[in-house]
Amino acid sequence: MIPTIQDNSNPQASAGATALSENKPVIAFIGAGNMAEAVIGGLYASGHPSTHLRFSEPFDARREYMESKFPQCMSTTDNNKVIDGADVVILAVKPQVLRQVVSDLKFTDTNVLIISIAAGIKTEHILRWLETPQPVVRCMPNTPALIGEGAVGLYATESVNDAQRDTTVGIMSAVAKRVMWVDKEAAIDTITAMSGSGPAYYFLFMEAMTNAGVAAGLTPEEANDLTVQTCLGAAKMAQQSEDDLATLRKKVTSPNGTTEAALKTMEAANIRQIIHDGVFSAERRSREIADEMGRDQ
Ligand SMILES: NC(=O)c1ccc[n+]([C@@H]2O[C@H](COP(=O)([O-])OP(=O)(O)OC[C@H]3O[C@@H](n4cnc5c(N)ncnc54)[C@H](OP(=O)(O)O)[C@@H]3O)[C@@H](O)[C@H]2O)c1
Known part of the structure; x- marks a missing residue:
């Protein structure tokens, strides 16, 4: 042993x-x-x-x-x-x-x-x-x-x-x-699609948010700093809070406020389905790669 x-x-x-x-x-x-x-x-x-x-x-x-x-x-x-x-x-x-x-x-x-x-x-x-x-x-x-x-x-x-x-x-x-x-x-394929590829999903979101900040008039550095710290802060809150993710989201979303306006626009563009489909594409690709790698030539 x-x-x-x-x-x-x-x-x-x-x-x-x-x-x-x-x-x-x-x-x-x-x-x-x-x-x-x-x-x-x-x-x-x-x-x-x-x-x-x-x-x-x-x-x-x-x-x-x-x-x-x-x-x-x-x-x-x-x-x-x-x-x-x-x-x-x-x-x-x-x-x-x-x-x-x-x-x-x-x-x-x-x-x-x-x-x-x-x-x-x-x-x-x-x-x-x-x-x-x-x-x-x-x-x-x-x-x-x-x-x-x-x-x-x-x-x-x-x-x-x-x-x-x-x-x-x-x-x-x-x-x-x-x-x-x-x-x-087989669950390793799901983990690959979640935590393995996951950092890139967050980088994409942060890239898009930084670009939006620049389009609204911030410098690239200001937009980048605000985006990254906000992502980090939200992740730490999600980790440390007893509230689940949906509750945390609702707590920052006042009726008729700025957050609600943003989330309504994102939901209307079907952001949840896009993320769901992205994760499933990664899982499917993980399986295909495993089959290709293990094949005897
Ligand atoms: N980096 C990540 O964040 C990450 C995340 C998830 C999974 N992984 C997986 O972890 C594995 C390693 O990734 P990595 O980023 O550490 O790769 P890496 O930096 O390319 O390291 C692999 C090392 O193995 C050496 N090597 C090649 N052939 C060898 C041999 N015959 N005998 C002994 N050593 C040999 C390579 O040398 P040469 O440079 O001379 O080829 C290289 O230094 C990969 O399978 C990757 O998919 C990595």
Whole structure:
């Protein structure tokens, strides 16, 4: 059984911290790109010992950058070297190269947990490409994970045990504020359409609102600042208030006031249906991509 990541919010005395670090899983990243950098950085900041973090990366400039940022982590260009002795292997390469990467891996311990963050690749495909029956977690992060504000969806294959689930949550919590398990892998397509693609929906809304502010006479900077802070403030209210979203909306909408005028115009243009259709288009496309990626040529 692999060790579980502990909550590190209370600083430990150094002797205790050393004992704790010995229980931390050894985590190997295959692919040291943006996502791996964010997760390693988050784990590092949460007190995970750097000696228990490693990465493999073929691109010299990228590997050297990561080596300078995380000097105590083991680094290599050899994917089979990085997984040797690891408790957890995180597949953090682009989906297009995942099949080749996974097919070349040689595991000697079938308890080693694999966490794949490659978008659109199903666990059945990873298991088919592996030579050994590893426990596999499929993870759908989003770009706010790059600044520690992610929302992450997780699906586990049957052989993933409770300790490995806890370990997965511990790792992803280093970059995400919300970590959610789903029972059916198909739900990962829904998560992709919500939190995965979701940041772009909000960027589009903010872009349009900023443009409207500029058209009404604000400078681009003023319009941008007001838009972003308003979005952030509304999100924090939604998170902290006991009211649901509809109640919060009604509370800022006085009869015959300015907000009501805006919302009436947006509702008349069918904004709810547009958003509904957009989310369903993303979900459908997520399924299509997963099928294309897993197809044997
Ligand atoms: N970034 C996000 O916000 C985000 C959000 C959701 C999901 N994801 C998923 O997370 C995964 C990683 O994304 P990312 O943004 O971190 O990508 P990335 O920055 O491109 O990182 C992937 C890294 O893997 C390296 N690599 C390529 N082939 C390799 C091999 N054979 N062995 C080992 N490493 C190899 C790449 O090196 P080269 O540069 O030499 O190719 C690159 O440094 C993707 O599947 C993506 O869909 C990312």
